[in-house]
Amino acid sequence: MTPRVLPVMMAVLAAVLLVPGAGGVGIGLSPGSLSFENVLRDGYAEGTFVVTSSMSESVPIYGRVQGDVGEWLHFPDATEGLLGEVSVEHPLIVRVAVAPPGDVASGRYSGYVLLETGTLASVGDTIGSAVRVSLLGWTHLSVTGEEIRDCQVGALQLTDTEPGMPLELSLMVRNTGNVRLAPEVQVDIWDQGETTLLTGAEEHMETVLPTTKREQRFYLDHGLPQGQYWALVSVPECGSSQLLTFDVLPLGGVADRGQLESVTSEVWARVGDLVPVRAVFSNTGQRSVRAIFRGSVVSEGRTIELLQSEEALVPPGESAELLSYFRPQRTGQYELRGRVHYNGKLTYEKGTILNVNAGPAARIPGRLVAAYGLLLAMLALLVLFIRKKRRRG
Numbered sequence: 001m002t003p004r005v006l007p008v009m010m011a012v013l014a015a016v017l018l019v020p021g022a023g024g025v026g027i028g029l030s031p032g033s034l035s036f037e038n039v040l041r042d043g044y045a046e047g048t049f050v051v052t053s054s055m056s057e058s059v060p061i062y063g064r065v066q067g068d069v070g071e072w073l074h075f076p077d078a079t080e081g082l083l084g085e086v087s088v089e090h091p092l093i094v095r096v097a098v099a100p101p102g103d104v105a106s107g108r109y110s111g112y113v114l115l116e117t118g119t120l121a122s123v124g125d126t127i128g129s130a131v132r133v134s135l136l137g138w139t140h141l142s143v144t145g146e147e148i149r150d151c152q153v154g155a156l157q158l159t160d161t162e163p164g165m166p167l168e169l170s171l172m173v174r175n176t177g178n179v180r181l182a183p184e185v186q187v188d189i190w191d192q193g194e195t196t197l198l199t200g201a202e203e204h205m206e207t208v209l210p211t212t213k214r215e216q217r218f219y220l221d222h223g224l225p226q227g228q229y230w231a232l233v234s235v236p237e238c239g240s241s242q243l244l245t246f247d248v249l250p251l252g253g254v255a256d257r258g259q260l261e262s263v264t265s266e267v268w269a270r271v272g273d274l275v276p277v278r279a280v281f282s283n284t285g286q287r288s289v290r291a292i293f294r295g296s297v298v299s300e301g302r303t304i305e306l307l308q309s310e311e312a313l314v315p316p317g318e319s320a321e322l323l324s325y326f327r328p329q330r331t332g333q334y335e336l337r338g339r340v341h342y343n344g345k346l347t348y349e350k351g352t353i354l355n356v357n358a359g360p361a362a363r364i365p366g367r368l369v370a371a372y373g374l375l376l377a378m379l380a381l382l383v384l385f386i387r388k389k390r391r392r393g
Contacts, residue, residue, distance in 0.1 A: 036140070044210050070111055150176045163251075169185075186235075188234075257285035263336060271330065291320060299332055304334075310322070
């Protein structure tokens with residue numbers, strides 16, 4: 001323990017001992033330490049502490065950085081040292097950022113942040129002073145010269161639009177590497193049947209710092225008429241690709257909404273069995289829709305049969321099971337997949353796997369077995385009789 005750290009820890013211990021005398025006040029910090037791994041030289045990383053309080057009144061929290069890497073640490077949200085206020089109903093999230101210089105050697109380093117409250121309360125005549133609580137949060141980091149490019153994409157959403165209005169795309173990118181990223185976002189828009197590429201766009205995210213996330217919206221011009229469309233949204237740098245659907249609605253129109261929850265069947269069946277295929281559809285829109293499941297049976301990459309259910313009227317907020325049937329004629333593995341068609345729209349495709357075994361061997365009734373046995377015995381006796389007769393002759 002270094003001489004500089006010892007006085008701070010003594011002060012923290014003294015503050016903790018004084019807290020019960022202040023009317024049972026409790027100020028807490030979690031986690032007890034932050035770890036930053038593989039931080040690039042001249043790079044950036046950040047983490048968060050959470051300060052909690054047992055007091056109903058708001059308490060101001062101030063922050064200082066200390067230790068060997070104190071010059072690398074800072075509070076992005078601080079205003080003249082003030083980090084914010086905490087109360088029993090409103091915990092305080094404290095962001096701590098680290099930015100090692102470009103000439104630092106690779107290796108492991110440690111530092112700490114000191115969080116201090118404003119005046120809490122008078123503790124009585126015996127002590128005769130106000131109480132301030134200090135909280136110590138350690139920071140540990142490893143510095144490297146190796147660049148790591150990695151990210152994750154989430155919260156992808158396309159909103160419906162009207163003719164002449166832009167298409168709104170929103171997404172979130174989390175930088176899980178150690179270099180700054182500004183990933184490209186690619187959008188390919190296809191027709192309802194996903195057979196014709198109609199238009200596309202390329203946009204760039206604003207810079208996303210390591211260990212942080214950024215949510216961003218893009219407004220895309222499209223020139224599409226009314227109808228349902230599919231958009232393949234890709235972020236190549238993050239290895240992400242997702243298919244979304246959206247509508248171009250008439251002015252003031254209401255969009256029908258539906259979701260194919262699942263497509264299921266028995267996992268195993270025998271040749272000749274009649275296998276029910278169950279598609280569960282949920283109407284998430286504002287009006288009733290007529291829904292029908294249409295799909296296909298695929299074996300060894302070839303479509304061998306089509307599936308279709310009866311049409312069902314599904315009220316808003318309700319679900320329906322759409323049944324179709326398949327009778328396998330050969331052993332093997334089959335993929336059953338399809339979509340629900342509802343009010344001129346399509347759901348995402350879903351499917352399941354069916355494994356088919358040979359049927360049980362034909363069973364010969366017991367009486368017939370006995371009759372066959374008796375007949376064989378009689379034939380054997382007849383053969384013996386003929387042989388004996390020939391010998392005598």
